[in-house]
Amino acid sequence: MKLSTLLLSSAALVVAGSAYAADLPAKKGAPAAKAATGCPAFGAGYFQIPGGDTCLKFGGLVRYTGTMDNTASPKYAQASYVEFAATAKSNTEMGALTSYLRVAGAATGSSGLNRAYLQLGGLTAGRPDSVMDIPGTNQTSAWSNGWGAGTNNALQYAIPVGAGTMTVAVEDALASNASGTASRPDVAAVLTVPAGGLNFTLGVVSHEANYSTTYTKQGYAAIGRVGANLGGTSVVAWAGTSTAATAYTSGASSTNYDVDSSGNGATGWNYGGEVGVPAGPGTFFLGMGQYNYNLAAVSNTTTTSIGAAYQYNVTKGLYATPAFLTTDNGTTKTNQLLIRINRDF
DSSP, rough: HHHHHHHHHHHHHHHHHHHHHHOOOOOOOOOOOOOOEEEGGGTTTOOOOTTTSSSEEEEEEEEEEEEEESSSSEEEEEEEEEEEEEEEEEEEOOOOEEEEEEEEEEESSOEEEEEEEEEEEEEEEEEEEOOOOOOOOTTSSTTTTOOOOOOOEEEEEEEEETEEEEEEEOOOOOOOOSSSSSSSEEEEEEEEEEETTTEEEEEEEEEEEOOOOOOOOEEEEEEEEEHHHHHHTTEEEEEEESSGGGGSSSSOOOOOOOBBSSSOOEEEEEEEEEEEETTEEEEEEEEEEEEEETTTTEEEEEEEEEEEEEEEETTEEEEEEEEEEEEEOOSSSEEEEEEEEEOOO
């Protein structure tokens, strides 16, 4: 068959098919999918799932940290860290219901779910940040974080108190003892009160410390913090004390004891401050802190840390922060130069 004959035959079939289709009842096309819309009631970044009333927000960060340490081997170490977070919100007859989860970890293949909780009104249940993880109360870190107590399961309830908020919590016991396991969770209460340009925070926690199965010590810790913003300059001062709950105040690790073999409880204290001053395209921070851990059968150590950092906003969401931290515990003096590159989204 010639090519021209084939083309003419095909054209005839198309025309005939079109004429036949014109005689059939018209069918409605599928409705176009609705585009996701914003959720102004919950703030920027939330969007509504089409066909439902739940609003979602995604976020996270990618971080690089380089550290030069005079006491470490190798002298220069590098690390990467990632976070991915999702928040779901919806309105109910009892108020806004929130679900939050965050996957985080070092970018080495070892990562996992490190935050997951539900919120309804003042109630939070799951694995949130600890109420005692008060920002700016740990100058052993160049990044001015709390003690990192926020890795345990908890039930928390926030209550308005005048212009402030009281949050009470029952949280998994923060491990700070080399031997023994607490038989009850830690019980904490934190009061935060804004007053003009000041912000006051006071946290107290009850903690049970054990030495094997021989001794049980009821311990406590208290931390106070005041912050101020003075025309762009931020000032923070804090202090804490503890008995048989030294992980909350003095950096006790799993190798330290809160109770020794004679039933004695360890004591701890800390204090410090930080100033942040706008400088050029970024902010310059200078801070110092001192903390003590004392248990006669183990050690009596006072550590002093002084640090400086400059946080530079390179572009939207991207920060570069060089820092210097010197730490002296009376035996070893550690000097660290650090650089952190952080991308938030």
